[in-house]
Amino acid sequence: xxxxxxxxxxxxxxxxxxxxxxxxxxxxxxxxxxxxxxxxxxxxxxxxxxxxxxxxxxxxxxxxxxxxxxxxxxxxxxxxxxxxxxxxxxxxxxxxxxxxxxxxxxxxxxxxxxxxxxxxxxxxxxxxxxxxxxxxxxxxxxxxxxxxxxxxxxxxxxxxxxxxxxxxxxxxxxxxxxxxxxxxxxxxxxxxxxxxxxxxxxxxxxxxxxxxxxxxxxxxxxxxxxxxxxxxxxxxxxxxxxxxxxxxxxxxxxxxxxxxxxxxxxxxxxxxxxxxxxxxxxxxxxxxxxxx
Numbered sequence: 001x002x003x004x005x006x007x008x009x010x011x012x013x014x015x016x017x018x019x020x021x022x023x024x025x026x027x028x029x030x031x032x033x034x035x036x037x038x039x040x041x042x043x044x045x046x047x048x049x050x051x052x053x054x055x056x057x058x059x060x061x062x063x064x065x066x067x068x069x070x071x072x073x074x075x076x077x078x079x080x081x082x083x084x085x086x087x088x089x090x091x092x093x094x095x096x097x098x099x100x101x102x103x104x105x106x107x108x109x110x111x112x113x114x115x116x117x118x119x120x121x122x123x124x125x126x127x128x129x130x131x132x133x134x135x136x137x138x139x140x141x142x143x144x145x146x147x148x149x150x151x152x153x154x155x156x157x158x159x160x161x162x163x164x165x166x167x168x169x170x171x172x173x174x175x176x177x178x179x180x181x182x183x184x185x186x187x188x189x190x191x192x193x194x195x196x197x198x199x200x201x202x203x204x205x206x207x208x209x210x211x212x213x214x215x216x217x218x219x220x221x222x223x224x225x226x227x228x229x230x231x232x233x234x235x236x237x238x239x240x241x242x243x244x245x246x247x248x249x250x251x252x253x254x255x256x257x258x259x260x261x262x263x264x265x266x267x268x269x270x271x272x273x274x275x276x277x278x279x280x281x282x283x284x285x286x287x288x289x290x291x292x
Contacts (some may be wrong), residue, residue, distance in 0.1 A: 014064060015057050015182055018286035019248055021278045023056045024049040025255030026145055028271060030152030032262035033163040041142040041267070047104045048152045051116055054101030059123035059144070061094040062171065066127050068291050074185070105151070112154035119147045134182070142175030145251075165207030166258040168216065173200030180243045194234050197247055200254060208261055215260035218272065222253040252279045 005013075027048035035042070064071070064080050065087060072081040079085040105116035122144045131137040149167040176196040179199055183189035201223035208215070229246045232238035256272035 005079075005084055010079045012198055012291050014061060014079050016060055016088065016265060018245060018282045020053065020056070020254075021282040021285070022248055022251040023053050023148070025252060025259075025275050026148035026150030027052045027261075027276075029166050029243075029255045029258035030149040030163045030172075030257050030266055031156055032152075032271065034153035034156045036263060042156075042245055044155050045152075046105070047107055048112070048155050051101040052102040052119075052148045052151060054097040054104065054271060055116070055119045055123060055144075055148070057100065058094045058097035058120075059127060061090050061097070062124065062127040065090055065094070072266075079213030093175060108151075108155040112151060115147055115151045115154050119144060122147060130281065134179075138178040138182075140176045141178040142173075145174045148195035162209065162258075162261060165203075165209075166261075169200065169203035169207050170251070173251070174196060174205050176200065177244060177247045180240070180247070184241050184244065188236075189233070189240065191234065197230060198223075200250075201226060204254065204257060208257075210261065212260065214269070214272070215257055218253060218257040218276075222250055222257060225250050225253060239283040241290070242286070245290070246283075249279055249282050249286070252282065270287065 028045065031042075031045050031048060064078070068080050068087065071078050076082060080090065102113065102116050105112045122140055126137065126140045126144065130140050134137070146167040149163065149170055153163045172278060176199050179196060180193050181187060183193060190284070201219060204219055204222070208219075226247065229238070229243050229250075233240060233243045252275045256275040259268045259272040259275065262268045
């Protein structure tokens with residue numbers, strides 16, 4: 001990334017703009033799955049969504065700060081090594097976003113605040129070295145997303161079986177995608193790593209209860225999108241880095257699936273449609289900003 005880019009473009013790149021669209025759906029799914037049927041919109045939903053966005057953005061900034069020396073050698077066009085953003089400013093933004101995220105958790109009570117601290121610790125552990133450990137690193141990344149789902153449940157009393165299944169399925173899927181992403185800078189990924197993200201739809205089908213026809217249709221859509229992307233990678237018809245971005249975007253479809261399993265009826269369908277509608281927007285944004 002050239003230093004001549006506008007500050008807005010630089011910060012959107014630091015925040016991995018395409019991926020930001022996939023963040024609100026985690027606490028949203030947890031909130032809806034743990035809620036009784038919603039008759040009116042519950043504004044408390046905005047708190048875990050805002051907190052998750054803050055934690056996610058802060059984690060991305062910390063990741064780039066920890067990788068600065070490596071990026072100077074291998075990816076000098078990125079915002080920090082190119083001089084597009086000052087490390088001191090990025091540190092300040094990461095700290096501010098973390099504090100804001102925890103402040104947004106506070107109204108949810110001790111469970112929400114403890115979950116927020118858990119996300120902060122998991123993110124910091126990943127960025128500060130755990131990501132270099134093959135198994136622990138990918139599980140830790142999945143845990144960050146799973147905790148984000150759980151954060152949504154803490155604002156409506158806690159995590160039941162449906163929300164727990166959603167958190168586990170999303171955790172497994174992101175862990176698998178993260179493992180595949182480890183091969184972005186190599187000549188090729190092993191076959192098992194390429195097809196490991198199929199654990200996502202398998203877990204969705206296995207852990208879901210009371211699946212209705214709309215949810216089943218969305219499950220089939222998510223599985224088809226994952227299979228299509230992975231086959232293209234396997235046949236070397238698509239480079240791995242943008243394929244990782246495509247797999248991350250499938251989270252929007254997975255989150256829509258879990259919204260449709262919630263007892264929130266009309267609200268669940270509306271939120272599911274919104275998440276699915278965000279997929280083409282995220283894809284369009286990915287043409288200007290890298291996602292991994």
